Amino acid sequence: MFNKIKNVASILATGVFVAIFKPESALDFCKMTYDLIKDRGLDFEYVPPEDYESQNVKKGICILGPEKVGKTSLYNFLKSENSSGQTTVHEYKEFVYNIDKNKSIIIRKGIDIGGGTEYIHRYYEKMINDKKIDYCFFVFNAFKYLKDEDDEYQRHVRARLQFIFNKNILDKKAIIIGSHIDLFDADEKAEIAKKIKESTSDKSYSTLLTNEYLHLLNLNNEIALKTFFELIFTP
Numbered sequence: 001m002f003n004k005i006k007n008v009a010s011i012l013a014t015g016v017f018v019a020i021f022k023p024e025s026a027l028d029f030c031k032m033t034y035d036l037i038k039d040r041g042l043d044f045e046y047v048p049p050e051d052y053e054s055q056n057v058k059k060g061i062c063i064l065g066p067e068k069v070g071k072t073s074l075y076n077f078l079k080s081e082n083s084s085g086q087t088t089v090h091e092y093k094e095f096v097y098n099i100d101k102n103k104s105i106i107i108r109k110g111i112d113i114g115g116g117t118e119y120i121h122r123y124y125e126k127m128i129n130d131k132k133i134d135y136c137f138f139v140f141n142a143f144k145y146l147k148d149e150d151d152e153y154q155r156h157v158r159a160r161l162q163f164i165f166n167k168n169i170l171d172k173k174a175i176i177i178g179s180h181i182d183l184f185d186a187d188e189k190a191e192i193a194k195k196i197k198e199s200t201s202d203k204s205y206s207t208l209l210t211n212e213y214l215h216l217l218n219l220n221n222e223i224a225l226k227t228f229f230e231l232i233f234t235p
């Protein structure tokens with residue numbers, strides 16, 4: 001009974017508001033109200049939309065890694081956008097990512113940082129230790145890592161892995177992504193993970209490169225990314 005009175009009152013109040021401030025929508029309002037009452041009667045219960053925050057599906061992410069490894073490509077995929085090519089810091093607003101038909105996750109607002117070394121000290125530690133960040137992705141170009149003539153790139157990637165390891169990223173869900181695996185020949189693919197692991201086997205941070213943490217991906221392959229994020233975001 002109380003519901004009925006409350007619903008009638010709110011329909012009337014909204015009706016008055018529409019008539020005064022948005023008379024052009026009055027017809028739509030009448031039709032909507034008529035459909036609602038026809039469907040559910042006057043005693044309908046208002047069911048608030050699912051509260052994502054209380055279900056703990058609002059998550060913060062950070063994507064770290066050198067330049068041109070695919071960090072922005074990952075954001076583009078998650079946000080269904082296309083904004084590759086930038087090298088500076090880009091703030092993004094909270095957005096929804098649909099894991100599959102029935103599951104979605106809200107990604108907290110955050111920043112897509114450039115890959116330059118100047119960002120390591122400015123952002124890495126802060127982001128890794130930020131309590132609102134639940135998943136820390138570190139991306140590097142696996143092809144360049146194993147194929148470059150000199151070992152400068154390897155040293156560069158390892159220094160960052162060491163930095164991340166020292167900052168205790170293992171307290172979070174740390175995900176290491178070796179990108180550009182589409183550039184390898186088909187017969188080389190089986191050995192990629194093994195070779196990457198061998199290159200750091202004597203280092204403390206080699207634990208970051210075990211099967212549990214290391215994922216090899218072509219970041220231009222949407223199907224692979226969909227499967228990957230389903231695995232990551234499904235508890």
Ligand SMILES: Nc1nc2c(ncn2[C@@H]2O[C@H](COP(=O)(O)OP(=O)(O)O)[C@@H](O)[C@H]2O)c(=O)[nH]1
Nearest residue numbers: 067068069070071072073084085179180218219
């Ligand atoms: N072939 C290939 N290209 C990729 C891959 N990931 C990223 N790219 C390309 O690399 C370039 C740089 O990517 P971007 O996401 O802007 O890198 P960021 O600098 O780390 O943000 C873009 O042209 C991407 O399309 C990958 O896995 N394979």
Ligand SMILES: [Mg+2]
Nearest residue numbers: 071072086087
């Ligand atoms: Mg970028």
